[in-house]
Amino acid sequence: MPELEAVIGLEIHVQLATKTKMFCGCELSFGAEPNVHTCPICLAHPGVLPVPNEEAIRYALQIAAALGCEVAPRSIFHRKNYFYPDSPKAYQISQYDIPLASKGRLGEIRIHRAHLEEDAAKMIHVGESGRIQGSGTSLVDFNRGGTPLVEIVTEPDLRSAGEAAQWARLLRTTIRQLGVSDVNMEEGSLRVDANVSLRPAGSVELGTKTELKNMNSFRFLQRGVEAELGRQRELIEAGGAVVQETLHYEPQSGSLTSLRSKEEAHDYRYFPEPDLVPLAPTEAMLREARESLPELPMARVRRYQEELGLAQDPATQLAADPETADFFEQTATQADGVEPRIVANWVTGELAAALRQDGGEARAADSKVEPAALAALVVMVGARKISHGAGKAVLAALVAEGGEPASIVEREGLTQISDSGELESVVAATVEANPEAAAQVREGNEKAIGVIVGAVMRETKGRADGGEVKGLIRSQLGLD
């Protein structure tokens, strides 16, 4: 049996954060009472007609620009015909063979196409099983029906479940930065399905693929793809063949259920939408989309590494959250004489820890810590006016109450002991008070020094510099 390689492509639906629906002026909402944001158009009453939302077009062009896509000079809408209660017209207005955008790239993964369409309504079960099937009746809420969607389809360039989840995160961050969508998987404004197959390593032909749905977090996406790859692998190794089908991933149990669906056999009878005229993005529209792009994550990571000297990990971590990245840059700019990578470590390290300690999900930009305050703190520590340990204590205070470091230092009396005479006498007293530890250190047990250092730090309320204390202990014990 030759070695098998995974071939994965993703199909992503992004709900756009416009004010109104794709084809009518009903407001978009989340969590409203059922059917309070509807009208004859999104309810598909007889005689109604769709009119496209110009902001949705603009957002779609921005997404296309961010993904480096070619924009079709002229694209049209198609009707995708199928019967289901969540589809009131019994067709979805989408794009078929002439989509708005194609042939893009994000990171290592090529984008096959991106197009505009409208979202379906929501069906709620009325029954005990918790699923629509077999529950007797369903209730339909059309509030969501008609929400603008951009569907993005990648080429099958992904090679592992982990890579798929990681790339999906990058896509999410990128789109979030454009401000065109909340891209929240739990809320449904970002939906990711995976097309999964295996083939002999080195082969160029594609194996039979299955489509995986219902993974509503990046973790579940990874697990789901892993589970399906495992299932296919077992099947192939046992001599079986993969059947093309749609599978529903159940996160709680990890099981994959085949949707006995007419999906594969379904004929959508696509034809051009006669109620809509073509989209022909003008040069001005394209330019506006390109120029509206903020610095996207990939570019920011590169700049942090090349221009600011950050290592890849902190650079990637910061770029993943634009607001934290902005916070970092504002701090770094004001932290005279301190290297940006040190500031980065404070932001991704000490500050992140302090925020977690404080409880809640607060991010740097939302906290009471001002970039100017953090900059001043980092400068103080760098100039050894306070110890690193004292710095952490000041940071905790900044997180809790805001303000600026200098006054906190004064208030708490945290100024580093710069008078070595004072420190020497504290060290001497502590060494004397810890004879066993002192003896162990003399004998070569380096670890025991920690006991004495700790005692000194407690005594000085952290105002001493740990390294300096260690040096003094060693010299007093006659070691250096």
Add this chain to the structure above:
Amino acid sequence: MGGLLELSVAEAAGRIAAGEVSPAEYLVAWRGAAARDELNAYLWRAEDPVEEGEGPLAGIPVAVKDIFCTEGVPTTAASRILQGYRPPYTAAAVSRLTDAGVSLLGKTNMDEFAMGSSNENSAYGPVLNPWDRGRVPGGSSGGSAAAVAGGLAPCAIGTDTGGSIRQPAALCGIVGLKPTYGAISRYGMIAFASSLDQCGPLTRDVTDAALLLSVLEGRDRCDSTSVGIAGGVRKPSREDLKGLRFAVPSELGGEGVETGVREVFEATLGRIESLGGEVAETPLPHAEHGISAYYLIAPAEASSNLARYDGVRYGTRAPGAGELVEMYEATRAVGFGPEVKRRIMLGTYALSSGYYDAYYGRAQKVRAKIAADFSSAFSAFDFVVTPTSPSVAFNLGEKSGDPLAMYLNDFFTVPMSLAGIPAISIPAGLAEPSGGGPQLPVGFQIAAPAFAEQNLLEAAYALERAIGFDQRPPAADVPQGPPGQSASGDGADA
């Protein structure tokens, strides 16, 4: 009272504007006439207190084909599946009329979902032709045509997808106009074939048609395919046809046209020449394939447009179904008539995977060819003319057993629909049907380039004056007003 019903809409509007007639008086007279409907032309008539309305058409009542949504007022498209449906909004075309002061007189009967050429496909019974109640009025706007011809309304609006205004107008001896595709908003018009449907007036004369069109046309932001008519529409006044060139398509001569119809057509060509117009033949090589293309495109779009009638959000739902697909199937089996079902099946087939290219795809190419044929013709001619219908009104039941024979009624009207160009039918004379019997109206069709409605109306007006068609259907047996005053004017009176 009788005299009021004789006025054309333009005349009535003038008298009302001059204060000689009160809007209420005029409305009440027409309400009374409409109430004497023995043709099954109306599915619903207004019975609320008369409101006069304000604007250039204040006091003018209009009969509206039951395919236009009218808020709070029953709208069925003559189908069981919309029985009891009252739309929560009003069609743009109707709003434009009421904004001008028009009053809704009633909703007229039609072929179900506009599918038909005889008004025998209504779920609420056929409409009778006022000229001979054993015959059809044409379709699908049969109710609107019969109402205007039968003295039950001063004017009406209908829809034309492949001839559904023009053909019933011809069979009922009145004027029917299909404007350029995009001239009038489709918002609120229950969709049959989206790329073909257009609203238009059915009136007693060309001037009234122009008057209604001038109010109806215009770009509507709720219909992204609507553009209106640049320059608007004015009352026509042309007195002759000097310098105008009229083309007769060489391919559309053929078999299937009744002798009487052909004679009236030829006579009308003679009249054009005596008015100074030039008449010559021109090729329209693909026009004869219009029926084939139309009966692929229209059912295909209809199969998609009618899919929303599923019993979920409005309309009828078949009771007792415990499962979703069962509910869909039962609702639609009971709710749709046989012609609608036939076209949905045909349309679904034409769009299905593996057949799309051979059917729908090809039909759209044929359509492009037909449009190109007309463009060519219009580079040398101002108008293209044909008989509107191959026959005069036929007997009820005569063609309803043979769908293909029924479809061929649209032979002359379908090419203009496919090309999207405007066309008008005016009554040109009477003729005996091929099976023998009393004479019946014959329509003459004039088509013009896209958005050339003003030229079209001017030519039609001049020709109408010269023809002087003043025959009316025989008076009904029911008395029409105080003794000595006949509401329906001349015509064979007992």
Add this chain to the structure above:
Amino acid sequence: MTDELAGILEHVDRIAALDLEDVSPTSHVVELENVLRPDRPRPSWPRDVVLAQAPDPVAGAFRVPSPQADA
């Protein structure tokens, strides 16, 4: 019904014989592009109006029998 449909199909099949190589199919008579509307909310219809026509309104929603299998 089948006979009727077969007869109709036979007629419309005449277009199979036509030469249509050089033609791009047209769906629209009017050559418009980019007809869009501004992203401005307008009031939705009141729910009671929207549900007034529903065959089976329940708890502010449209009730339907469930499908036998997922579609």
